[in-house]
Amino acid sequence: MAREKNKHDLILSSASKVFAQKGFHDANIIEIAKDASIGKGTIYEYFDSKMTLYIEVIKFNMEKYLMRIRNQVMSKTTFDEKLEAYINCHTEIISEHYQYAGLVMNGSVEPMFNSKNTQETLLILLETRDKVVQIILDILVIGSIEGKFKNSHLEYYADLFFEMLNRSALRALMLHHTQDKQTLEKTLLIQMLINGIGH
Amino acid sequence: MAREKNKHDLILSSASKVFAQKGFHDANIIEIAKDASIGKGTIYEYFDSKMTLYIEVIKFNMEKYLMRIRNQVMSKTTFDEKLEAYINCHTEIISEHYQYAGLVMNGSVEPMFNSKNTQETLLILLETRDKVVQIILDILVIGSIEGKFKNSHLEYYADLFFEMLNRSALRALMLHHTQDKQTLEKTLLIQMLINGIGH
Amino acid sequence: MAREKNKHDLILSSASKVFAQKGFHDANIIEIAKDASIGKGTIYEYFDSKMTLYIEVIKFNMEKYLMRIRNQVMSKTTFDEKLEAYINCHTEIISEHYQYAGLVMNGSVEPMFNSKNTQETLLILLETRDKVVQIILDILVIGSIEGKFKNSHLEYYADLFFEMLNRSALRALMLHHTQDKQTLEKTLLIQMLINGIGH
Amino acid sequence: MAREKNKHDLILSSASKVFAQKGFHDANIIEIAKDASIGKGTIYEYFDSKMTLYIEVIKFNMEKYLMRIRNQVMSKTTFDEKLEAYINCHTEIISEHYQYAGLVMNGSVEPMFNSKNTQETLLILLETRDKVVQIILDILVIGSIEGKFKNSHLEYYADLFFEMLNRSALRALMLHHTQDKQTLEKTLLIQMLINGIGH
DNA sequence: GATGAATGAGCCTTCATTCAT
DNA sequence: GATGAATGAAGGCTCATTCAT
Numbered sequence: 001m002a003r004e005k006n007k008h009d010l011i012l013s014s015a016s017k018v019f020a021q022k023g024f025h026d027a028n029i030i031e032i033a034k035d036a037s038i039g040k041g042t043i044y045e046y047f048d049s050k051m052t053l054y055i056e057v058i059k060f061n062m063e064k065y066l067m068r069i070r071n072q073v074m075s076k077t078t079f080d081e082k083l084e085a086y087i088n089c090h091t092e093i094i095s096e097h098y099q100y101a102g103l104v105m106n107g108s109v110e111p112m113f114n115s116k117n118t119q120e121t122l123l124i125l126l127e128t129r130d131k132v133v134q135i136i137l138d139i140l141v142i143g144s145i146e147g148k149f150k151n152s153h154l155e156y157y158a159d160l161f162f163e164m165l166n167r168s169a170l171r172a173l174m175l176h177h178t179q180d181k182q183t184l185e186k187t188l189l190i191q192m193l194i195n196g197i198g199h
Numbered sequence: 200m201a202r203e204k205n206k207h208d209l210i211l212s213s214a215s216k217v218f219a220q221k222g223f224h225d226a227n228i229i230e231i232a233k234d235a236s237i238g239k240g241t242i243y244e245y246f247d248s249k250m251t252l253y254i255e256v257i258k259f260n261m262e263k264y265l266m267r268i269r270n271q272v273m274s275k276t277t278f279d280e281k282l283e284a285y286i287n288c289h290t291e292i293i294s295e296h297y298q299y300a301g302l303v304m305n306g307s308v309e310p311m312f313n314s315k316n317t318q319e320t321l322l323i324l325l326e327t328r329d330k331v332v333q334i335i336l337d338i339l340v341i342g343s344i345e346g347k348f349k350n351s352h353l354e355y356y357a358d359l360f361f362e363m364l365n366r367s368a369l370r371a372l373m374l375h376h377t378q379d380k381q382t383l384e385k386t387l388l389i390q391m392l393i394n395g396i397g398h
Numbered sequence: 399m400a401r402e403k404n405k406h407d408l409i410l411s412s413a414s415k416v417f418a419q420k421g422f423h424d425a426n427i428i429e430i431a432k433d434a435s436i437g438k439g440t441i442y443e444y445f446d447s448k449m450t451l452y453i454e455v456i457k458f459n460m461e462k463y464l465m466r467i468r469n470q471v472m473s474k475t476t477f478d479e480k481l482e483a484y485i486n487c488h489t490e491i492i493s494e495h496y497q498y499a500g501l502v503m504n505g506s507v508e509p510m511f512n513s514k515n516t517q518e519t520l521l522i523l524l525e526t527r528d529k530v531v532q533i534i535l536d537i538l539v540i541g542s543i544e545g546k547f548k549n550s551h552l553e554y555y556a557d558l559f560f561e562m563l564n565r566s567a568l569r570a571l572m573l574h575h576t577q578d579k580q581t582l583e584k585t586l587l588i589q590m591l592i593n594g595i596g597h
Numbered sequence: 598m599a600r601e602k603n604k605h606d607l608i609l610s611s612a613s614k615v616f617a618q619k620g621f622h623d624a625n626i627i628e629i630a631k632d633a634s635i636g637k638g639t640i641y642e643y644f645d646s647k648m649t650l651y652i653e654v655i656k657f658n659m660e661k662y663l664m665r666i667r668n669q670v671m672s673k674t675t676f677d678e679k680l681e682a683y684i685n686c687h688t689e690i691i692s693e694h695y696q697y698a699g700l701v702m703n704g705s706v707e708p709m710f711n712s713k714n715t716q717e718t719l720l721i722l723l724e725t726r727d728k729v730v731q732i733i734l735d736i737l738v739i740g741s742i743e744g745k746f747k748n749s750h751l752e753y754y755a756d757l758f759f760e761m762l763n764r765s766a767l768r769a770l771m772l773h774h775t776q777d778k779q780t781l782e783k784t785l786l787i788q789m790l791i792n793g794i795g796h
Numbered sequence: 797g798a799t800g801a802a803t804g805a806g807c808c809t810t811c812a813t814t815c816a817t
Numbered sequence: 818g819a820t821g822a823a824t825g826a827a828g829g830c831t832c833a834t835t836c837a838t
Contacts, residue, residue, distance in 0.1 A: 007801085025224035028828060039803040041831080050829065156387055160363065163370070167362040188355055192392070206818095228812060238820040240814085249812060405822085423622035426807065437824040439810080448808065554785055558761065561768070565760040586753055590790070604797095626833060636799040638835085647833060 008046050010036050016057045024054055055121050062128040065093055073135055079143035086139065087186060091169040133162045149194060161193060207245050209235050215256045223253055254320050261327040264292055272334055278342035285338065286385060290368045332361045348393060360392060406444050408434050414455045422452055453519050460526040463491055471533055477541035484537065485584060489567040531560045547592060559591060605643050607633050613654045621651055652718050659725040662690055670732055676740035683736065684783060688766045730759045746791060758790060 137158035336357035535556035734755035
């Protein structure tokens with residue numbers, strides 16, 4: 001788990017792993033410390049509290065998630081390529097860290113409902129969500145320019161696409177779909193999004 | 200809170216309320232007992248543990264949720280009516296108990312990831328989900344019979360409809376959409392599902 | 399340690415003992431619980447926190463201390479008898495619980511200097527001190543009536559008597575004076591207070 | 598804070614300040630280090646432990662306290678002058694470092710009652726006390742030579758004078774007496790000590 | 797010698813669960 | 818059956834102390 005990072009990121013990485021496996025409450029500081037092969041106290045040298053650490057973990061993962069999506073999508077040029085890049089990238093991320101990627105969609109965080117800390121975390125999630133939706137909107141605009149579909153309510157559709165693509169990926173993971181089934185679903189999904197189920 | 204229920208259901212009802220407000224970990228047995236105006240110990244006469252109670256609460260709510268959806272949808276006959284009935288009913292339920300209704304979609308439960316208890320709970324959620332998807336499939340079949348769209352991959356589309364309709368409702372709630380915006384989105388959503396964004 | 403008290407007073411009694419031996423910081427809840435032969439958690443059924451318990455212990459002891467002094471002094475009638483009763487009673491109390499009796503004089507409490515809690519505790523100590531000084535003043539007034547000395551600045555002398563009598567008792571204890579030496583000192587002290595060292 | 602001291606005394610000085618403000622337990626090594634503008638580890642180059650440092654601080658202050666008293670008293674010649682010098686000097690010291698000066702009288706140290714360390718500290722306090730009492734005894738002997746009062750039990754009275762003069766000063770500080778009230782009390786106290794309250 | 801990052805023992809407090817009444 | 822007093826395991830966090838640099 002270690003490699004050559006600084007302690008701060010090492011802790012973040014272990015915390016990310018443990019929080020993902022156990023959730024905020026069932027994760028405990030000792031386990032995170034053990035995973036990072038450091039002492040309990042060291043965590044408190046870098047983070048004020050368990051809650052703070054949790055928030056930082058979320059920020060950390062959202063950052064990584066956004067970066068990866070952006071890089072993949074930007075490396076393509078056409079609507080079809082970009083959309084596929086997005087879907088593939090997202091599916092990958094979800095299968096690696098599905099807890100955190102899922103957070104963007106669920107828009108909910110486990111600990112301390114309605115507390116200030118939760119509000120801060122929610123804000124991060126919503127901001128990340130907005131940024132991803134913007135990426136999809138950019139893709140849709142390209143599709144529109146390519147004449148794939150007409151250009152109305154694209155903001156709304158970007159939102160919906162986001163939900164559906166994510167849901168589809170997450171569900172595939174949870175229901176342990178085969179590779180074939182996933183590919184079929186992906187095709188059907190895109191076809192339906194563009195043409196509706198009427199065609 | 201009580202009226203004339205038996206203690207078992209009274210506890211279930213209070214627990215449902217408190218778990219929804221606080222989540223599994225932040226909810227206390229004592230608070231549930233107070234809400235039900237009974238003694239702490241009494242809860243253990245009816246439920247083995249906090250975890251068991253939580254699972255029962257989920258079962259209880261899934262049952263209620265399914266029942267309500269079924270009743271509403273069955274009371275209508277055409278595709279349009281049934282779909283609208285489904286959407287309205289679901290939106291209502293979500294705004295009343297969005298924590299629990301949300302569970303069906305998130306397919307995740309807070310406490311003790313990967314434990315036996317969680318597996319049991321997940322099973323309940325997946326079963327409920329399957330039953331709701333079946334209801335939607337029934338609606339789609341009627342739409343297909345009505346000639347609204349062709350009859351292929353309907354099982355898959357039912358699944359997708361479910362995700363999208365739920366997501367849409369949940370998001371409307373979370374983002375505090377106005378009534379007007381909700382109505383517009385609902386219309387756009389159905390239009391897109393049937394016709395795609397190309398039209 | 400137990401006898402037949404209610405739990406509240408049992409805890410207070412054990413806490414009094416342990417706090418006296420170790421001071422606030424070095425005393426720990428577990429030891430107090432063990433001394434009272436109860437579980438750690440039980441203490442928190444009766445007291446909100448370690449700090450609260452500490453304050454209650456002080457109140458408890460001040461109460462007992464005042465009561466005892468009052469009873470002893472009231473049971474006598476002449477100046478000489480009352481003064482001796484006061485001295486004897488105080489000496490006894492100090493040798494039994496010298497930490498707490500000492501507090502009245504030191505006017506200082508160990509934990510959290512300048513915090514709200516400390517302020518509250520200080521107030522209790524000062525109030526107790528005022529009440530004891532009043533008892534001594536009453537004794538002095540009787541002495542004055544008896545013609546033992548003239549009646550001026552008695553309030554001030556009551557204050558000084560208090561300090562000196564207490565100090566004398568406390569020092570005797572700390573320096574492990576013999577009974578004889580204590581008796582001699584007591585006599586000398588009273589003599590000096592009344593006649594000064596000039597006679 | 599530093600000026601030109603060696604590190605050892607610099608630490609002692611900062612520790613003295615912080616211990617006085619917070620008490621032994623609530624004072625942190627890190628705070629002492631910050632006050633001295635040095636690293637935490639450096640303290641352990643000069644002192645074995647927090648406890649050792651605390652003891653050294655007490656020794657340090659007792660030394661300073663004795664020195665000052667001695668210098669002031671020696672600079673005078675008559676009983677009246679010496680006594681006043683003592684009182685004034687002590688009052689000054691107490692208002693500057695009342696925590697430490699108070700220790701001599703209280704004869705108690707906060708941390709670890711009954712431990713070996715505390716015993717060592719107590720010894721220092723008692724030795725200091727003895728030395729101060731000796732100073733007062735010297736003053737009384739001069740008074741006796743001057744014919745102010747007869748020469749019996751002076752050792753005992755020296756002890757009592759010490760207690761009373763100190764108490765008076767400490768109480769004046771704690772109860773925030775005005776300058777006038779302090780002067781009055783000082784006069785009354787000396788008068789009573791010499792003549793008793795009967796005159 | 798000076799430093800401060802790292803450590804882990806220790807402590808307060810919570811809360812699910814038990815059980816005598 | 819109903820209760821709530823009693824319990825103690827568990828966990829977050831602090832801080833004196835160490836030691837590699």
